[in-house]
Amino acid sequence: MQETTRRTLLKALTSLPIVGGAVALQHVILRYFKPTMAGGLKAMAADPDSAGSSEQEIADVSELTQPWEFKEFIYIRKSVEYSSRKFQGAKIPAFIVRLPEEYIADKKDPKAAYVVVQRICPHLGCTFNFIPNSEELAGGYNYKAPAPFHPYFACPCHLSVYDPTRPQVIAGTVAGKAFDKLPGKVVSGPAPRPPRTMSFDIRGSKIYITDTEGGGVG
Numbered sequence: 001m002q003e004t005t006r007r008t009l010l011k012a013l014t015s016l017p018i019v020g021g022a023v024a025l026q027h028v029i030l031r032y033f034k035p036t037m038a039g040g041l042k043a044m045a046a047d048p049d050s051a052g053s054s055e056q057e058i059a060d061v062s063e064l065t066q067p068w069e070f071k072e073f074i075y076i077r078k079s080v081e082y083s084s085r086k087f088q089g090a091k092i093p094a095f096i097v098r099l100p101e102e103y104i105a106d107k108k109d110p111k112a113a114y115v116v117v118q119r120i121c122p123h124l125g126c127t128f129n130f131i132p133n134s135e136e137l138a139g140g141y142n143y144k145a146p147a148p149f150h151p152y153f154a155c156p157c158h159l160s161v162y163d164p165t166r167p168q169v170i171a172g173t174v175a176g177k178a179f180d181k182l183p184g185k186v187v188s189g190p191a192p193r194p195p196r197t198m199s200f201d202i203r204g205s206k207i208y209i210t211d212t213e214g215g216g217v218g
């Protein structure tokens with residue numbers, strides 16, 4: 001009886017490395033088919049990975065009450081990456097600008113008072129500026145704006161100039177919603193389209209970016 005117990009115990013002990021090896025091998029095989037394996041076996045049956053952007057607070061409405069007040073901010077756009085971090089973040093410089101009353105198309109929509117754009121120039125990817133005076137725009141960016149003057153976005157690299165008060169027809173989607181025109185019509189220079197747009201929400205007194213148009217330069 002005692003002999004039988006010892007034999008059973010020995011058998012169990014010798015089979016341990018085999019069981020351990022099988023578990024480890026299963027892990028290697030699973031990682032081959034699904035490298036991140038986040039979520040275990042369930043992840044293998046999940047929908048394909050897609051880039052995701054998380055919501056980010058960028059301003060309080062009290063910071064942008066006067067016409068042409070603006071704020072620079074950095075938006076972190078996240079996308080899936082097969083590494084231990086599981087995502088990579090692209091830092092996108094951007095502007096939010098408060099429009100004067102005369103340029104607000106829908107006075108009942110609180111969001112219509114703002115223009116929110118990426119600062120990455122759609123021509124070749126330089127970071128463009130907000131130019132609030134006509135002399136700087138004419139001398140530094142070779143654009144003589146019509147009267148009455150208002151601020152423009154302008155790129156120092158090849159002098160593209162964008163008008164934040166005028167839309168330009170261009171189709172696309174952001175955060176799953178289709179658009180057919182964007183603010184920031186190109187009024188001078190080689191840029192092929194207006195700046196990339198961002199979707200945003202206003203909740204309480206806070207302004208949040210919810211997503212941004214994808215893509216690289218023009």
Ligand code: FES
Binds near residue numbers: 121122126159160190
């Ligand atoms: S990169 Fe801006 S105009 Fe060329």
